[in-house]
Amino acid sequence: MALSSIFKIRKEATPALLELLNNTTLGTNGAKYRHLDTTSRILEADNPLFLSLERNDKVIGNVTFCQRDKFWYIRYFAFHSFAQAGNKKKNTDKGNSFLKRELNQFFDEVFEGKHSDEPVESMYAFIDPRNDRSKWMSENFGFKVISQLATQSFSRFYPKFSSRLAVSSDWEEIKKIVENQYGQNNYFFTTHAKKAPFYILKDENGAIEAFARITKVNWEIVRLPGKMGGLLTKIIRFIPFLNKLIKPKNHIFLVPEIVFSKDNNPNLLEELFSSILAQEKCNLMVWWIDEKDPLYLSIKENINWGFFNKLIGVNPVDVVERRNPTSKTISKGPVFVTAFDMV
Numbered sequence: 001m002a003l004s005s006i007f008k009i010r011k012e013a014t015p016a017l018l019e020l021l022n023n024t025t026l027g028t029n030g031a032k033y034r035h036l037d038t039t040s041r042i043l044e045a046d047n048p049l050f051l052s053l054e055r056n057d058k059v060i061g062n063v064t065f066c067q068r069d070k071f072w073y074i075r076y077f078a079f080h081s082f083a084q085a086g087n088k089k090k091n092t093d094k095g096n097s098f099l100k101r102e103l104n105q106f107f108d109e110v111f112e113g114k115h116s117d118e119p120v121e122s123m124y125a126f127i128d129p130r131n132d133r134s135k136w137m138s139e140n141f142g143f144k145v146i147s148q149l150a151t152q153s154f155s156r157f158y159p160k161f162s163s164r165l166a167v168s169s170d171w172e173e174i175k176k177i178v179e180n181q182y183g184q185n186n187y188f189f190t191t192h193a194k195k196a197p198f199y200i201l202k203d204e205n206g207a208i209e210a211f212a213r214i215t216k217v218n219w220e221i222v223r224l225p226g227k228m229g230g231l232l233t234k235i236i237r238f239i240p241f242l243n244k245l246i247k248p249k250n251h252i253f254l255v256p257e258i259v260f261s262k263d264n265n266p267n268l269l270e271e272l273f274s275s276i277l278a279q280e281k282c283n284l285m286v287w288w289i290d291e292k293d294p295l296y297l298s299i300k301e302n303i304n305w306g307f308f309n310k311l312i313g314v315n316p317v318d319v320v321e322r323r324n325p326t327s328k329t330i331s332k333g334p335v336f337v338t339a340f341d342m343v
Helices: 015-022 038-044 089-111 132-140 171-182 229-238 266-279 294-299 307-312
Strands: 007-010 032-035 048-055 058-068 071-079 122-127 144-155 165-168 198-202 208-223 251-261 284-290 315-323
Touching: 015 032, 015 038, 015 048, 015 058, 015 071, 048 089, 071 132, 089 132, 122 132, 144 307, 165 266, 171 198, 171 208, 171 251, 198 266, 208 229, 208 266, 251 266, 251 294, 266 284, 266 294, 284 294
Parallel strands: 071 122, 251 284
Antiparallel strands: 007 048, 032 208, 048 058, 058 071, 122 315, 144 284, 144 315, 165 198, 198 208, 208 251
């Protein structure tokens, strides 16, 4: 049975789709935020496929997939009225049933290979377990939690710069180290990770001791978490020091990926992160990393993560997966995370 005619499948983002994504507020029932760089970020999507629900020349819903060979990543899941509580419960339930039927049919077609050169082995996504809409998506389409990411912040009011920090554009210089450290992780790929620049610390003999790739991110913080989050969002610009870390209308921070520290040394990692903040004239970094990652397990209790970490703590992100019914593979171990997938 074919998809309803109001669903459109495209390979490029349309202005109407960008309008939907730019106006979508994300986050939990407490904290809420909007991406301010979606228009440019979506151009970086690797092999995207846009499944859109369109009516009267408007996109009222979209699922964006990044096709990574036999594995598809769900980058955006945004719908105007479905999967949201409302006063008109009967209409909402009807819409939810329609959406569930159509999307489940599409997912089945993907696993059968109808939208790619070969059947897809699995689809996966990263979702906030406290977000009702994300949980609705996961629970209603057969996705299972296979791991959790830590949302680990690193902040400095006055970051220290290390003269050992170098900026490189040579992927080959770090390629083998990245593959050795992350190559066995679930969903490992290097499409985004190999894009320069790379920030590297070297010893006196020129040997690499630590490195990371960095993405600069720009969000609008609509509401901070907590009972006083709404008020705090309004007054934070008047609070000394804290207003250096959080700028609700134009919240800029850095996101690291392919992070390496020789012998999982926390001092090297702290030197690297602080130097990158100083280099980029920024005060906050947010690192999404699998909680089971050996590097994170080794250093998480041995680093001064800064004031922002004391303020909000480490929040979990669920890794959810829906496997092809014919697949006999079981996902084990940590999941590879690239910055593009989180921002």
